Amino acid sequence: MNKVIAMSSLQIKNATKAYGTVEVLNDINLDINSGEFVVFVGPSGCGKSTLLRMISGLEDITAGEMRLDDRVINDIDPAKRGIAMVFQSYALYPHLTVFENMAFSLTMARAPMAERKQKVERAAEILRLTHLLDRRPAQLSGGQKQRVAIGRAIVRQPKIFLFDEPLSNLDAELRVQMRAELIELHSRLRATMIYVTHDQVEAMTLADKIVVLNGGKIQQVGRPLDLYDDPDNKFVAGFIGTPTMNFLSGQVTDVAHDHIIVAGLGGDPKIPPLPIPFTGFDPSIRNIELGIRPEHATIASEPSTAAGLPARVTLVEELGDLTSVHTVLANGERLVAQNHGRRHQGTVETSVHIATDKALVFDTSGKRLRPAST
Ligand SMILES: Nc1ncnc2c1ncn2[C@@H]1O[C@H](COP(=O)(O)OP(=O)(O)O)[C@@H](O)[C@H]1O
Ligand SMILES: [Mg+2]
Secondary structure: OOOOOOOOOEEEEEEEEEEOOEEEEEEEEEEEOOOOEEEEEOOOOOOHHHHHHHHHOOOOOOEEEEEEOOEEOOOOOHHHOOEEEEEOOOOOOOOOOHHHHHOHHHHHOOOOHHHHHHHHHHHHHHOOOHHHOOOOHHHOOHHHHHHHHHHHHHHOOOOEEEEEOOOOOOOHHHHHHHHHHHHHHHHHHOOEEEEEEOOHHHHHHHOOEEEEEEOOEEEEEEOHHHHHHOOOEHHHHHHOOOOOOEEEEEEEEEEOOOEEEEEOHHHOOOOOOEEEEOOOOOOOOOEEEEEEOHHHEEEOOOOOOOOOEEEEEEEEEEOOOEEEEEEEEOOOOEEEEEEEOOOOOOOOEEEEEEOHHHOEEEEOOOEEEOOOOO
16 A cells, blocks of 8 residues: 555654744643644634644744754754645635645646646545546635645645644534544544644544643643543643533641541531542642532532532523533532433522542642542
8 A cells, every 4th residue: 555644753842932022832842743643722822823833834933942753843944844734714726726726736846747646636535525626616615625725735745734723614513524534534644633723622532632732831731531531730620621620619627548628618608528539638738629520510409408519500501411500609609510311400599419539629829639649
């Protein structure tokens, strides 16, 4: 079988980026393995596109080092890096056909027609564009245009594919379909791909490895479910997962070897302190926040019966298989419970039960406090 795409690895060491005195990326360290699908995710303005453009060479690096297959590429011209980028705006040439758009880099390189035809037809087949090769971009749907833009990248046989929010212009249904196509494309090509999005669901579904960015800094790097289950800090815990994780403030009043006693949860003085499993807690810490996923909170079906935190229901969202109940606790903190089924009775005053064995503990700076491994 002829190899369509070369695979490459990328190392970024202590990279920073500043515009004048404004630093937009701070001490970025990252290893991307050959053949990996890596997603950069974070809120708007966190530096995702800037980092991608630094990899492509469209932006220079203020300090630090970037290596592609063990070769320093800091000063290599973008066109010579062998990296192809796909943008949110498809950036197709409107007067050229699909074939001509996809063949563009080969035409520029004066490749023979037979080679152009062979490479474009192969990419068109992978992307199911064969029947559209004679059309112009205006005669294509948004999803088809984006496939042509991806096809143009495949034809270049790049060492690395870069995608900057390529699906953001598509409607929700098409985005889901294109996501599945990208996963299939990656498993066929086995190419190294770096994909930028602000959408954590896209990150969770596409990535082998997620890089969470915020404020120009890497917050955590890991496999999707590792970030979900074992976040390093409150930012990652709150950013990954929907509905977002609940955070309840409390005070540690007692520390035992395998649990802590936490008072003040929900702010109702009548509620006794709650034991939370935790091995090896630092006894000098008093104020904490508990992180509780919505699926680890349940609403009592009768008003304030079972032991739980008193809560007032503010909104019920029925999704069919799931019900999300939004509540406010006695101290004004908000908590969302999301459970399977449709059992919620619609009571306004109720109580919430939290699965204490699933609770994560954070200090007041937002750092995750991990139990000692037993
Ligand atoms: N050419 C530029 N000059 C000055 N600041 C810039 C420039 N490009 C981007 N920035 C700033 O860098 C930060 C990161 O931008 P960007 O990488 O586009 O974020 P993202 O893609 O995560 O939304 C933003 O605060 C943005 O305003
Ligand atoms: Mg961007």
